[in-house]
Structure formats: structure tokens, C-alpha cells
Amino acid sequence: MNIVFVGPQGAGKGAVIKEVVKIKPFDVIATGELFRKEIATGSALGKKLKATMDKGILVDLNTTLNVVKGALKNKKNIIFDAFPRNVEQAEAFSKISKVDKVIYLNLDKQTAYKRLTNRLTCASCNYVTSKLVVKNDVCPVCGGKLFTRTDDTREGINKRFQEFETRTLPMLEYYKAQGIVYEIDANQPLEKVVSDVLKVL
Numbered sequence: 460m461n462i463v464f465v466g467p468q469g470a471g472k473g474a475v476i477k478e479v480v481k482i483k484p485f486d487v488i489a490t491g492e493l494f495r496k497e498i499a500t501g502s503a504l505g506k507k508l509k510a511t512m513d514k515g516i517l518v519d520l521n522t523t524l525n526v527v528k529g530a531l532k533n534k535k536n537i538i539f540d541a542f543p544r545n546v547e548q549a550e551a552f553s554k555i556s557k558v559d560k561v562i563y564l565n566l567d568k569q570t571a572y573k574r575l576t577n578r579l580t581c582a583s584c585n586y587v588t589s590k591l592v593v594k595n596d597v598c599p600v601c602g603g604k605l606f607t608r609t610d611d612t613r614e615g616i617n618k619r620f621q622e623f624e625t626r627t628l629p630m631l632e633y634y635k636a637q638g639i640v641y642e643i644d645a646n647q648p649l650e651k652v653v654s655d656v657l658k659v660l
């Protein structure tokens with residue numbers, strides 16, 4: 460079964476997926492991570508990917524599909540994190556595999572502001588926490604330094620919401636037409652979001 464997770468930044472997609480896979484046996488495919496793994500192998504494809512990403516250019520659709528296709532092997536139940544992201548990718552993906560369900564973590568902009576402007580990220584281990592929880596800049600996991608992302612401002616959040624709406628909402632319409640979109644209220648606390656997601660998986 461292939462599940463696609465969709466949600467704007469601040470919806471807690473990564474955190475929700477992490478909890479879901481503790482309970483249900485899914486493999487997670489995240490393209491960013493796949494690219495990093497491929498680069499680490501030093502293959503020709505990896506070198507090409509590194510050159511593209513170093514330039515800050517988006518990896519082209521064919522290359523992305525090839526990497527995803529490779530990752531699909533020997534896996535039965537997969538959660539896709541942040542892929543496909545738009546109608547073009549969704550249509551291309553439909554030619555190599557099938558999407559059974561789309562989990563849409565719907566988030567209000569107000570909640571996103573509240574979560575993201577308080578967000579702290581660890582420079583060493585990427586742990587994400589909140590100023591509402593940690594009162595200093597020391598990572599509770601590894602002792603590294605916590606920092607605020609420079610784009611976690613109202614302006615930055617507006618920009619990412621707008622990108623999400625332009626790029627991903629049409630893809631949701633594409634999947635809604637197939638009757639496979641499950642909308643979850645992501646404004647709720649993490650545990651509630653996770654239990655709502657588990658109900659529809």
C-alpha cells in the first residue's frame with residue numbers, strides 16, 4: 460500500500476510519520492533523504508545529484524522518478540514524505556506506481572505562525588523543539604546548539620504557505636477526484652493527529 464503525506468510546513472508531517480511507523484509497519488520514502496543516500500554512494504547518479512543540489516536547483520522529474528523507482532524495490536507498505544509535490548509529479552508517478560491514500564494534514568495559518576515562530580532546530584542532530592518547551596539554546600537530545608531558522612518569520616511562513624497552495628493544492632484536487640484524500644485536522648496536538656491518521660490508514 461502506498462500512502463502519500465501532504466501538509467504545509469508546521470503541520471508536523473515528519474513528527475506524525477515518525478509516530479505512525481512505530482505502530483504500523485511502513486517504510487518511509489523521502490526524496491531528500493534518498494538523494495543524500497545516493498550522493499553518499501559516489502555513483503554517477505549521485506555525482507549528478509550533488510552538482511544539481513549544490514547549485515540550489517531542483518532535481519528534475521526524471522531523475523527523481525529514477526531514484527524513487529529504485530527505492531520502491533522490495534517494499535510493500537510505503538509512506539511517501541513530500542513526494543509527489545505537484546500534479547506533474549503525481550501524474551508521472553502514476554505511471555510507475557499507484558497511490559492508495561493521501562493523508563492531508565490541514566493546518567491553519569495562525570497555528571503555523573504560532574508553531575514556526577517558536578521553532579528551534581538543533582544544529583548538530585536536527586532535533587526540532589519549541590521555545591515554549593526549551594528555555595535555553597541547548598539541545599535536550601545531544602547537547603548541541605539550538606537555533607531559529609532565518610525563514611521562520613511571518614513573512615517566510617506566508618511565502619511557504621503560498622508556495623504550498625499554488626503547488627500542492629492542485630495535486631490534492633487531482634487525488635480528490637480519485638476519492639483517496641483523507642483530511643486530518645493538524646491544528647490538534649500531535650497525539651490526536653497521530654490517532655486520527657491511524658484511524659484512516
Ligand SMILES: [Zn+2]
Nearest residue numbers: 581584598601
Ligand atoms: Zn541535537
